[in-house]
Amino acid sequence: MAFQFNFSIEENESNEPDTHDKTELQLGSPKHEQDSTGASRQAADAVADCGPRLPTDKHQDATPKKRFCLKAAKEHDIPEDVNQVLENKVVEMVSGLRYVNVSVVEMTLLGGSRGEDIVSKSVSSHSDLIPGVYEGGLKIWECTFDLIDYFSETEMQFTDKTVLDLGCGAGLLGIVALRRKAKVVHFQDYNSTVIDEITLPNTVANCIVDGNGTGSGDDRKISKPPSKRLKKAKCLPDLLTKCRFFSGEWSEVSQLLLSSNKPFSKYDLIFTSETIYNPDYYSALHDTLSQLLDKNGRVYLASKAHYFGVGGGVHLFEKFIEEKNVFRTNTVKIIDKGLKRFIIEMAFKISS
Ligand SMILES: C[S@@+](CC[C@H](N)C(=O)[O-])C[C@H]1O[C@@H](n2cnc3c(N)ncnc32)[C@H](O)[C@@H]1O
16 A cells, blocks of 8 residues: 655755666566565565566676776765655555655656766666666665565564675665664665665655654554655654665765775675675675674675676675685575575674
8 A cells, every 4th residue: 555745746956977887688577476464474575566676697798897986975864854755655564664665766866967866877777786886776676675584584684783785775784783772773875776766765754753652663563554654753852863865875974984084894794695696796895894884793794695687696695705804704594495595694703
């Protein structure tokens, strides 16, 4: 069930120059397959219509050949009037969480060529991944639901943890951590459009208190979408003040965090779903994880076995990690339905 917030749309003033190379991938249209709980099946169904187009075999030999400009890092402010970020959004439910309907956002963004213009670029290239331009964050990718299931199955503890949702897209992993009493939750996506139009609205939608007391930010499932009364709703201030939002390429974001005047403590938990598809990015990803993870922290990385067309996947990434000799890895879950998927736990080889 969907509902719409009745607001007018605000012009996005940013008009960032696109200096990136445009290597376009020809992608196919796979079906979502999900093997776990009812909630996840429901979740997968909910996103299937607008789900990511995964790569075909066409570019199987995807040895890194191109270097991309690094997209500068930027911190996104949370507007004082949080309702503003839900203007003209249609909010739906998935896995007990609120999320904004991506098709509606895409239609809205197609209406004008502002900012990164990732929707029209994605449409014209028939691709959900345009390296260095659009990295797929508008859609919810299925390993996100694998991690959400894993959190429940293992009763993962978030209380007082500092958490990073790296390559967050919709930000559902960070939102779960936030609702389960994490101390700090940071969200990062490559594209500023994704942060502004998807991640921030999703986070606000899950922090909102409505007239029925739903969405109160604790771990109770939100039983129904908020009503239009939410026009006057308020976000729980303590919840949103725990959050920070960043866009940009990983090493740039890492540098921004480490050099910022704002206090920064390394993360206890870093979640990252479907971010190892492109071997070109492994070095930046590895270094970011090693720079930002607390010495006793854990990374939970969810990935498909292999990303046809782009060339990355679990075994290639594990080999890379092994060679770097900084982290140990442990496969904590295998989802053996359709294209095999993995959840990998990473920790420093030398900790406390
Ligand atoms: C396929 S999307 C997955 C989105 C989300 N984690 C999910 O599971 O639905 C990959 C994400 O990784 C991030 N990403 C990929 N390569 C990146 C890079 N080199 N620098 C920064 N972010 C990157 C993008 O922001 C993008 O949202």
